[in-house]
Amino acid sequence: xxxxxxxxxxxxxxxxxxxxxxxxxxxxxxxxxxxxxxxxxxxxxxxxxxxxxxxxxxxxxxxxxxxxxxxxxxxxxxxxxxxxxxxxxxxxxxxxxxxxxxxxxxxxxxxxxxxxxxxxxxxxxxxxxxxxxxxxxxxxxxxxxxxxxxxxxxxxxxxxxxxxxxxxxxxxxxxxxxxxxxxxxxxxxxxxxxxxxxxxxxxxxxxxxxxxxxxxxxxxxxxxxxxxxxxxxxxxxxxxxxxxxxxxxxxxxxxxxxxxxxxxxxxxxxxxxxxxxxxxxxxxxxxxxxxxxxxxxxxxxxxxxxxxxxxxxxxxxxxxxxxxxxxxxxxxxxxxxxxxxxxxxxxxxxxxxxxxxxxxxxxxxxxxxxxx
Ligand code: MG
Numbered sequence: 001x002x003x004x005x006x007x008x009x010x011x012x013x014x015x016x017x018x019x020x021x022x023x024x025x026x027x028x029x030x031x032x033x034x035x036x037x038x039x040x041x042x043x044x045x046x047x048x049x050x051x052x053x054x055x056x057x058x059x060x061x062x063x064x065x066x067x068x069x070x071x072x073x074x075x076x077x078x079x080x081x082x083x084x085x086x087x088x089x090x091x092x093x094x095x096x097x098x099x100x101x102x103x104x105x106x107x108x109x110x111x112x113x114x115x116x117x118x119x120x121x122x123x124x125x126x127x128x129x130x131x132x133x134x135x136x137x138x139x140x141x142x143x144x145x146x147x148x149x150x151x152x153x154x155x156x157x158x159x160x161x162x163x164x165x166x167x168x169x170x171x172x173x174x175x176x177x178x179x180x181x182x183x184x185x186x187x188x189x190x191x192x193x194x195x196x197x198x199x200x201x202x203x204x205x206x207x208x209x210x211x212x213x214x215x216x217x218x219x220x221x222x223x224x225x226x227x228x229x230x231x232x233x234x235x236x237x238x239x240x241x242x243x244x245x246x247x248x249x250x251x252x253x254x255x256x257x258x259x260x261x262x263x264x265x266x267x268x269x270x271x272x273x274x275x276x277x278x279x280x281x282x283x284x285x286x287x288x289x290x291x292x293x294x295x296x297x298x299x300x301x302x303x304x305x306x307x308x309x310x311x312x313x314x315x316x317x318x319x320x321x322x323x324x325x326x327x328x329x330x331x332x333x334x335x336x337x338x339x340x341x342x343x344x345x346x347x348x349x350x351x352x353x354x355x356x357x358x359x360x361x362x363x364x365x366x367x368x369x370x371x372x
Contacts, residue, residue: 001175003027003100004235007207011215013187014223021185021228022046024053027239028100030230032113034185036159036305037091041082045093045161048081049074053097063101064170067108071095071160071168075110078161090306092159096127096183100234105181107171112156113228114189116197117173118180123198126171126181130158132303132336132344141345148193151316151324152348154186154225155303157337179234180207184214187225191218207231283323295325299358300350301365309334309347309365311358316350329355332362338369 008025012018020042024031033049035042052074059066074095082091094111107115112131117124128134132155133147147153160166180201188197196217204210211229218227295314304310314326336344343365353361 001100001103001177001234001236002239003232004237004239005207006030006230006232007211008228008230009211009215010228011187011219011223011226013226014219016224016226018043019226020046021187021226022050023183023228023230024050025230025232026054027232029053029058030098030181030183030232031095032183032185032228032230033093033095033160034111034113034187034226034228035091035093036156037082037088039087041088041091042093044081044088045078045091048078049093049095049160052077058099060101063099063104063106064172067097067099067106068168068170071097071108071110072166075160075166076164079164082161090162092162094156094185095160098181098183098230098232100175100232103175105173105175105179105234107169107173109169109171110158110160110166112154113183113185115171116182116184116194118182118198118201119176119178121202123194123201125194126173128169129156130169131156132348135341136345136348139341139345142348148190149318150348151318151326151350152302153190154305155307155336157307159307175234177235181232181234182214183228183230185226185228187223187227188214188218188229190225191221191223191227201231207233283325297354298352299329299355300326300352301347301358301361302350303336303347304328304331307336308332309336309339309362311355311362313355315352330359330362332366334362334366334369338372339365340368340372343368 008023010021010023018040020035022033031050031053033046035046053070056070082088094113096113096115097108099106109127112129115126117126133150133153136142137144137147200213201210211231214229215227298315300312300316302312308331310328310331312326313329317325
């Protein structure tokens with residue numbers, strides 16, 4: 001079985017200033033990485049992940065160990081870079097990899113980017129999200145629909161490069177002709193539901209058009225994050241000619257980089273402006289309704305996108321266009337990882353507390369994490 005067709009697109013989206021996703025589409029190997037970290041360090045982490053795959057020779061005889069070992073190597077490289085370069089300290093990235101061997105597709109995965117497979121018109125998510133909301137969905141505490149709009153949906157529980165070693169998921173699937181695989185960052189899945197992704201993939205036979213349509217749909221829904229999409233189709237026919245495709249190594253595509261650097265203002269499309277205006281109006285209304293006194297008093301305990309327990313001031317509400325009714329007031333050094341499953345689940349109660357009660361709750365979490 002071969003890769004008979006493929007396409008990749010990466011787009012900054014309508015809100016972020018830079019694209020911190022990276023991707024690789026060089027059949028039989030496909031990678032999506034979504035970097036995180038301050039001051040564009042996420043870009044470095046995602047690039048190292050993709051470059052590690054680009055410069056490691058694959059082993060067709062043991063594809064499973066190639067995928068796993070290369071993810072572990074990328075983890076070490078990112079971790080070491082973060083440990084020696086203060087500008088990138090604490091950076092990390094997700095990674096989702098697909099390697100097509102003779103008779104199987106090997107997927108490797110860390111974080112909340114995703115792999116999907118479309119088989120006989122049915123779309124199925126193949127990877128599990130390593131995120132707090134993903135854990136809650138698996139435990140039945142919240143529904144997938146609630147997860148899609150959860151204020152802390154971007155908190156991930158596993159990442160590449162944040163620790164010396166990493167726990168890698170690998171999934172081996174048999175190859176079936178006409179299967180289409182989609183690897184994507186959460187800039188797609190945070191904006192576009194599975195039902196719509198499935199509709200687009202079924203309706204559009206061309207992978208190039210489908211990839212563009214997925215990016216367009218994510219931007220139409222607000223484009224709040226960088227969007228990366230890799231599509232490939234299996235078949236018994238001729239191998240897809242790699243040379244016939246534009247360079248798809250360590251995207252974003254050059255065109256987008258140039259636009260970002262030279263014409264930052266033009267990227268603010270009319271849609272983005274409209275979204276901002278709507279969000280600002282909604283924010284104003286919500287503020288009046290909630291009452292500014294209550295907003296000022298209200299606190300809750302949650303987790304930062306870096307995975308640390310924090311006290312937030314305000315209400316746990318996200319409005320359209322990235323407007324939030326809360327801000328981190330004090331970030332504790334307690335990693336969410338150090339909490340028990342029950343304690344993590346309680347982080348999502350988002351019970352509204354006074355500042356004093358919220359701090360007391362964090363102190364209790366610190367004590368229990370310390371004594372364990
Ligand atoms: Mg993202």
